[in-house]
Structures are given as structure tokens and as C-alpha cells.
């Protein structure tokens with residue numbers, strides 16, 4: 001941890017005051033109220049040792065980072081059958097695009113674009129008695145953190161402004177790939193996106209994808225080793241929408257971003273690192289977050305390649 005700590009302090013100070021060309025997401029009105037200059041980093045290693053700097057203990061909206069959590073639970077339920085409903089190919093398109101869905105007959109390219117995550121939420125609605133409460137329980141259990149919660153204001157803001165997501169869900173349903181009621185599926189989707197966590201909490205919850213054979217405090221396995229490998233692979237190839245290649249090229253770790261400005265990156269068997277800076281580049285990924293991680297993995301020579 002000492003080696004990482006020194007590099008994090010140094011890169012944090014380097015990146016903190018650079019001219020940030022990004023813009024805070026405002027298409028979900030509630031997200032625009034964030035302090036645009038927030039900047040936090042947290043790293044947790046497989047021994048559960050943690051180090052953080054800056055605003056690493058401030059809660060923010062994790063947005064699409066939640067797509068990894070919903071996928072994990074749906075994969076646990078369905079196993080390999082899940083891939084009949086959603087593919088595992090990079091889309092090369094923006095996260096909220098409708099473009100490929102018609103040609104692909106309502107089967108989303110991957111679970112980390114909005115279309116794919118909406119199908120994953122439909123799978124969860126089919127399996128869970130109380131989808132919102134049960135999914136939250138799953139997150140609380142794998143993180144051993146009973147304080148995790150949704151931000152109802154953000155969820156409501158998404159509901160009233162989520163025209164594209166409503167379109168996506170209805171369009172996919174027209175192909176038969178949404179089995180439940182559209183409102184119920186979207187209600188779960190908007191809530192999962194509204195989950196709020198700190199950088200520290202995020203770097204801890206994702207230990208289940210960092211550590212082989214991870215078990216919860218109750219001694220239960222979350223997903224199998226093979227499932228862990230596959231989810232990390234999808235993060236590497238699809239975690240940053242049409243900038244996934246760029247992230248793999250510059251940072252070299254499996255990761256996932258959200259329009260709240262958070263990025264989670266995993267070095268399997270070593271650590272999980274999280275950066276939060278709300279100003280986003282044109283592809284919807286945190287501008288400073290990507291820069292920080294590029295410098296961090298370069299200086300520590302700790303990418304997976």
C-alpha cells in the first residue's frame with residue numbers, strides 16, 4: 001500500500017489543478033447540483049487496507065457504475081443463459097444510443113450500455129420479490145455496509161427526464177426481450193443508477209470482483225470465479241461505452257464509469273481504485289478521472305498488461 005500511497009498523493013496534486021475541459025452532466029437535472037470541482041481518490045487492496053485523498057468520503061451518484069452490480073446479481077441468478085438476452089460485444093456507440101437495437105432485434109450489445117442494463121433490470125424484476133429493496137440488500141451484503149442507499153431525488157429526476165430510457169425499454173419490449181411491466185423495470189433501473197456511495201465505499205464494494213474466492217461477512221460466495229473473470233472481461237471491453245478502447249489503451253485495467261463522474265478500476269488480485277471528478281469528457285467519462293488513472297498505472301507500472 002505504501003508504494004501506491006506515494007504515487008496517489010503525487011498524481012493527485014499533479015492532476016488537481018489542471019485545466020479541466022470536461023462538463024458536469026446536466027441532462028439529469030439533479031446531477032447538475034454537484035460541486036463540479038470535487039476530486040477524490042480511494043484505493044482498497046485485497047487485504048482490505050484502504051487509502052484515500054481529497055473528497056474520497058463524500059457521497060455521489062454512482063450512476064452507470066451500478067450496471068456492474070446489477071449484472072453481477074442477474075448473472076448469479078441466470079448463469080450462462082443470461083447471454084441469450086444480452087450480448088458481450090463493445091457497442092462503439094454512446095451509452096444511451098438506440099441505433100443498433102433494431103438491427104440486433106432488441107438484443108443489446110452488452111450489459112453496460114443503458115439498453116443492456118435495462119434488460120438486466122428486467123431479469124432482476126423476474127427474480128426478486130421486492131426488486132428495489134432486494135437489490136439494495138444485495139449491495140449492502142457484499143459491501144458489509146448497511147448504510148448504502150438510493151438517492152430518491154436523483155431517481156425521481158431520472159424518471160421525469162429519462163425519455164431515451166423509456167424509449168429504449170419500450171423498443172426492446174416490442175421485440176419481446178423485456179418480460180415485465182415497463183414502468184416496473186424502469187423504476188428499478190432509475191433507482192439502481194441513483195445509488196450513492198463515496199469513493200471509499202465503492203473501492204470496498206468492488207472487492208468481490210478483485211479477490212478470487214471472495215466471500216461475504218456471512219461466509220457466502222457472491223459469484224463464481226469464472227463469473228468474476230467474465231465480468232472483469234466485459235468491464236475491460238465495454239466499461240466506457242465508445243471510449244472503452246481508449247481506457248484500455250491509456251489505463252490498462254478493467255473498469256466502469258458513470259455520468260456522476262465516478263470511475264472504478266480493478267487490478268485483479270491486487271486492488272480496486274476509485275476516482276471521482278464530476279466534469280465529463282464528450283463520451284460521458286470523467287475527464288480528470290481518466291487522466292489520474294492513466295498516470296497512476298503508468299507510474300506504478302501496475303496495469304494488467
Ligand SMILES: NC(=O)CC[C@H](N)C(=O)O
Nearest residue numbers: 063064095114193258259
Ligand atoms: N452513463 C451513465 O452513467 C448513464 C446512466 C444514466 N442514469 C442514464 O440512464 O442515462
